[in-house]
Amino acid sequence: MAAHRDPHGRLARVLLAMRPAELVESVERPWASATFSGARHRYVLLLDSNEDDSCYSRLDEQEFDLPGHIVADIALTSHHHDNSGCRLVIEALTVVDA
Secondary structure: OOHHHOHHHHHHHHHHHHOOEEEEEEEEEEEEOOOOEEEEEEEEEEEOOOOOOHHHHHHHHOOOOOOOEEEEEEEEEEEEEEOOEEEEEEEEEEEEOO
16 A cells, blocks of 8 residues: 555554554544544554653654645553553544645
C-alpha cells in the first residue's frame, strides 16, 4: 500500500524512530465529521526502563510528515513504569488533506 494511503503505519514508524521501543498494540478506527474524514489511532509502546520518554510528552509540538494527511491531534494519554519498562499509550487523530 502506498505511504499516503497508510497514515497509521507511517505514524507508527515515526513514533518508533523517536526512541528505541517495541510496538505492542496498534489500532486504527475510521473517523468522520460533517466536513472532514480521517482516522483515530491508538499505539501502545514499550520502552526499556532506562529510556527517556519525555519526547513523547511533547508530541503536540511536533510536525509529522504524512503525505495526504494531517495530524489534527496527538497526545501521550497514559504512561506506566514497572520492572519490564515504560508502557506508553499514544492517541492521534488524522484527517485527509484534500
